[in-house]
Amino acid sequence: PFDESYETIMRMARDNRAKGPNIMIKIPVTEEGLRxxxxxxxxGMPVNATEVMSLRQAMDLCDVYDDAVKGMKNPPRVYLSHIAGIFDEYLAGAAAKSGLDIPSDHLFQAGKAVAKKIRAAMDDRATEVGFINGGARGLHHFTEWVGADISTTINWKGTAEDLVKLNPPVVSRFDCPVPARVVDSLMRMPDFAKAWLPEGIEPHEYEEYGPVVLFCSSFRKAWKSALERIGELRAARHP
Incomplete structure (x- = not known):
């Protein structure tokens, strides 16, 4: 299930799309995934392009969209999913491992800084691609995005349920600027620079980019756990 070649993605996309007109195809923004x-x-398939961690990935997806919809009267809906929470989690771990003295407040703003840059670039080109914010690792991955033309997804347990209990005032915060000193501090981390700079990373690097690898590892872990649980249930039924 972890083969993300063009051929496998297309086979699975067509198979799933055939199951219903409301199926949206989720595709990783890797070199093969972009194709x-x-x-x-x-x-004509609607697409959710996920595993976006960098500005370059987002712009490559917008380029792919622009090329694909040429001449189409009713193009399908397409979204990119920027996984800011996982990006922040990865950078925090990388900073601790490397011994870099990056203030926690600066790391707190990393994913939002990249999200703001992506949203601004999308607005500049007036793209029809939608923007989803995913991978929340704290309430701030919801509250700091309030006011943006972005759809945020959060889990109920540990995130949405806490938000409901706290019921904080609704404050538009996404347009609050990220100070230049924060960006300068974060730029000391090569993986932040890859996400921040327009050509900080190349398409052939997307699949092995640290934050992407961390994100995918959670799926692999969950898949392994599911298989183990299925094995336990089968063994219990047929001792």
């Missing part, structure tokens, strides 16, 4: 996303769009 598949373009083809899915040409075939």
């Amino acid at each position: 598949a996303a373009g083809q899915c769009i040409r075939e």
Whole structure:
């Protein structure tokens, strides 16, 4: 299930799309995934392009969209999913491991800083691609995005349930600027620079980019746990 080649993505996309008209195809923004996303769009499939951690990935997806919808009267809906929470989690771990003295407040703002840059770049090109904020690792990955033209997804347990209990005032915070000193501090981390700079990372690097690897590892872990649980249930039924 972890083969993300163009051929596998397209086979699974067509198979799932055939199951219903409301199926949206979720595709990783990797080199192979971008190619598949373009083809899915040409075939009229709505796409959620995920595993976006960097400005370059987002702009590459927008380029793919622009090329794919040329001449289409009713192009399918396409979103990119920027995984800010996992990005922040990865940077915090990388800073601790490397011994870099990056203030926690600066690390707190890393994912939002990149999200703001992506949103601004998308607005500049007036793209029809939608923006999803995912991978929340704290309430701030919701509250700091309030006011943005972005759809935020959060888990109920440990996030949404706490938000409901706290019931904080609604304050538009996304447009609050990230200070230049914070960006300068974060730029000491190569993986932040890859996300921040327009050409900080190349398409062939997307799949092995640290934050992407961390994100995918959670899926692999969950898949392994599911298989183990299925094995236990089968063994219990057929001792």
